[in-house]
Amino acid sequence: MENNNYAIETNDLSIHYGRFTAVKSVNMKVERQKITAIIGPSGCGKSTLLRAFNRMNDFVPGCFVTGELLLDKQNLYGKTIDPVEVRRKIGMVFQKPNPFPKSIYENIAWGARINGFKGKMDDLVEQSLRAAALWDEVKDKLQESAYALSGGQQQRLCIARTIAIQPEIILMDEPASALDPISTLRIEELMQELKKNYTIIIVTHNMQQAARASDYTAMMMIDDKRAGSVIEFDDTKTIFMRPSDKRTEDYVTGRFG
Amino acid sequence: MSNEKISYPEGADFYSALRARYRTAAIWLSIFLGSLLIAIIALTALIFNVIDGAFGYIAYEYKNPPTEFTSTPVNELTKEELLTVLKDNLSSGAYKKLDWEKPMESRTQADLLELFLERLVRIDTKGTWKMTESLLNGAEIRAEVAEKYPDAILEFRSWLTPQFLVSPMSSRAEFAGVRTAILGSLWLVGIAILFALPVGTGAAIYLQEYAPKNWFTRVIQTNINNLAGVPSIVYGMLGLALFVRVMEQFTSGAMFGVTDSNGRTVLSAGLTMGILVLPLIIINAQEAIKAVPDSLRQAAFGVGATRWQTIWHHVLPNALPGILTGSILALSRALGETAPLIVVGASTFISVDPDSPFSKFTALPIQIYQWTTRAQSEFHAIAASAIIVLLVLLLSLNATAILLRNRFQRRW
Numbered sequence: 001m002e003n004n005n006y007a008i009e010t011n012d013l014s015i016h017y018g019r020f021t022a023v024k025s026v027n028m029k030v031e032r033q034k035i036t037a038i039i040g041p042s043g044c045g046k047s048t049l050l051r052a053f054n055r056m057n058d059f060v061p062g063c064f065v066t067g068e069l070l071l072d073k074q075n076l077y078g079k080t081i082d083p084v085e086v087r088r089k090i091g092m093v094f095q096k097p098n099p100f101p102k103s104i105y106e107n108i109a110w111g112a113r114i115n116g117f118k119g120k121m122d123d124l125v126e127q128s129l130r131a132a133a134l135w136d137e138v139k140d141k142l143q144e145s146a147y148a149l150s151g152g153q154q155q156r157l158c159i160a161r162t163i164a165i166q167p168e169i170i171l172m173d174e175p176a177s178a179l180d181p182i183s184t185l186r187i188e189e190l191m192q193e194l195k196k197n198y199t200i201i202i203v204t205h206n207m208q209q210a211a212r213a214s215d216y217t218a219m220m221m222i223d224d225k226r227a228g229s230v231i232e233f234d235d236t237k238t239i240f241m242r243p244s245d246k247r248t249e250d251y252v253t254g255r256f257g
Numbered sequence: 258m259s260n261e262k263i264s265y266p267e268g269a270d271f272y273s274a275l276r277a278r279y280r281t282a283a284i285w286l287s288i289f290l291g292s293l294l295i296a297i298i299a300l301t302a303l304i305f306n307v308i309d310g311a312f313g314y315i316a317y318e319y320k321n322p323p324t325e326f327t328s329t330p331v332n333e334l335t336k337e338e339l340l341t342v343l344k345d346n347l348s349s350g351a352y353k354k355l356d357w358e359k360p361m362e363s364r365t366q367a368d369l370l371e372l373f374l375e376r377l378v379r380i381d382t383k384g385t386w387k388m389t390e391s392l393l394n395g396a397e398i399r400a401e402v403a404e405k406y407p408d409a410i411l412e413f414r415s416w417l418t419p420q421f422l423v424s425p426m427s428s429r430a431e432f433a434g435v436r437t438a439i440l441g442s443l444w445l446v447g448i449a450i451l452f453a454l455p456v457g458t459g460a461a462i463y464l465q466e467y468a469p470k471n472w473f474t475r476v477i478q479t480n481i482n483n484l485a486g487v488p489s490i491v492y493g494m495l496g497l498a499l500f501v502r503v504m505e506q507f508t509s510g511a512m513f514g515v516t517d518s519n520g521r522t523v524l525s526a527g528l529t530m531g532i533l534v535l536p537l538i539i540i541n542a543q544e545a546i547k548a549v550p551d552s553l554r555q556a557a558f559g560v561g562a563t564r565w566q567t568i569w570h571h572v573l574p575n576a577l578p579g580i581l582t583g584s585i586l587a588l589s590r591a592l593g594e595t596a597p598l599i600v601v602g603a604s605t606f607i608s609v610d611p612d613s614p615f616s617k618f619t620a621l622p623i624q625i626y627q628w629t630t631r632a633q634s635e636f637h638a639i640a641a642s643a644i645i646v647l648l649v650l651l652l653s654l655n656a657t658a659i660l661l662r663n664r665f666q667r668r669w
Contacts (some may be wrong), residue, residue, distance in 0.1 A: 027365065056555065056558065056559070059554075059558070061469070078580065084562075084563055085561075086559055087558060087559060087560070087561045088560075088561030091559060091560065092555075092559040093307065094552060094555060094556070096552060098550075098552035098553060098555065098556045099556070100553065100556060100557070101575065110560070111560030111561065111562070114560070114561070114562050114563075114566050114570075115560070115561050132300070158556070161556075161560060162559070164560075165560050165561055168645055185495070199398070
């Protein structure tokens with residue numbers, strides 16, 4: 001019964017670059033409609049792990065994955081699975097806002113169109129922008145360039161673009177690290193709104209952000225062979241209040257990293 | 258760590274050091290300025306030299322003044338009048354021979370006028386002078402001509418006239434024009450770009466977006482870079498062997514039912530030029546594709562695009578201005594190249610316009626080269642005029658390409 005509550009499960013998931021193992025045997029169960037944060041010092045493989053979830057690492061030459069990544073009991077690295085399908089089901093928001101150099105409208109419509117969306121595009125655009133709390137700010141300038149928006153607005157547009165293709169999971173790779181505190185807060189509020197419908201996995205450098213915005217937290221650390229691994233994964237309160245690993249405690253209290 | 262005190266010059270010491278620093282800067286600045294001046298002087302000299310040759314005095318004599326044949330002034334003669342004059346004054350044998358070469362009725366007024374001046378009036382150029390000579394030593398030239406050739410007419414003329422642009426080739430500099438050469442050059446550049454732009458862009462897309470990064474790709478990449486520097490005559494040899502000889506069935510048009518031609522066509526030359534500019538276009542297109550930020554590709558992949566959708570909808574549109582910049586460079590190169598054309602077999606004397614890919618042809622650089630090698634100074638004058646035409650053509654083709662590029666360059 002509990003199994004149905006997991007959006008993604010990993011079984012001994014390891015990520016290698018050629019002979020070098022970047023992330024070692026990750027076993028995580030990510031709960032549906034919750035926000036899971038991945039924290040850890042720089043270079044510990046947080047982003048690498050996140051990108052493995054929607055097979056963005058496929059583009060990195062020499063990168064390959066061992067172990068299993070299960071979405072609805074299906075191994076996303078299985079032979080019959082096309083990475084394009086994975087990325088449609090698991091959307092991604094990047095560290096730096098990267099809207100397409102097109103109009104605001106086109107930014108949302110393009111993804112929908114290439115994925116074969118057949119409904120009313122205007123409605124989809126409005127719905128997605130509303131869901132990303134951007135509609136009121138841009139409704140009168142849908143045909144204007146997405147580059148004319150502020151950084152925070154651009155990042156919310158990227159979220160709207162991701163929502164528009166109706167993924168099951170949204171991955172966020174430090175989505176607020178390039179934004180000012182107010183825009184950051186808006187993104188965090190938006191995440192709380194989005195988790196009603198989506199499962200969110202977020203990589204963050206910002207301890208406070210992980211503490212206030214996430215339900216679960218995975219702590220990653222690098223070993224002496226420079227391979228990252230998840231050393232502790234629990235609900236966020238436990239990680240920040242009563243971590244069981246000394247290294248986690250040192251890190252979240254600011255004594256390390 | 259040593260405990261020595263760190264000290265910097267202060268006060269007067271500081272200022273004397275500062276003056277020395279400024280002096281060094283001033284020396285370098287003057288070197289840079291000097292380099293710029295040299296470049297400007299070289300370019301000015303080039304343009305001046307060309308213009309200097311295209312205008313100036315010409316002294317000529319009529320062996321038989323035109324008034325002996327007709328009362329109408331020479332430049333107002335109509336086709337009909339010319340026909341009558343020629344028929345009346347040429348020996349019937351000579352007329353029949355001309356008529357047999359090309360029926361007199363079907364010739365243009367310019368052709369007939371040329372025949373009239375060449376065969377009957379027998380214009381005879383005594384000398385030409387460059388623009389600066391003509392302007393500065395006008396009096397001396399007039400005196401000299403009056404003394405040496407009392408019957409000669411001395412005129413200050415521009416060799417670059419509308420007539421020059423629309424006339425075909427002629428054996429007499431006064432009547433020669435560059436129409437055939439302009440059309441030949443346009444055909445040539447057109448075929449070269451039509452061939453090289455899609456092929457080069459395709460190769461660049463493959464190399465940049467698909468090719469695995471291994472030693473084989475690196476070998477190919479290095480070769481492409483080196484090919485860009487191969488002397489153009491080598492491409493001429495390739496064109497001769499491949500397009501003129503091996504692919505003659507295709508390049509002569511025999512495959513398409515054209516019978517009166519061999520492989521030395523504008524198509525062969527255009528394809529040779531296409532191969533010549535291919536490395537240039539590939540390298541530029543690669544740079545343009547490389548300049549498209551990866552974040553854009555990731556954004557597209559992130560919403561479930563395939564690689565091709567990413568390339569077609571995002572990479573190519575954003576790389577297009579850069580690709581077109583490369584094709585501008587390629588165009589300039591193709592327009593100015595001479596050596597491969599000589600090898601591939603451009604005609605040096607041809608008065609028939611190219612009207613299909615299977616035509617014989619000549620091109621502007623070929624004409625210029627040919628005219629500058631002639632002994633008579635009037636040919637040097639029309640060579641200078643043809644250079645001006647070539648430069649203007651180059652600038653206008655480039656301007657077209659830049660306008661096209663700016664149209665595609667929708668800034669967001």
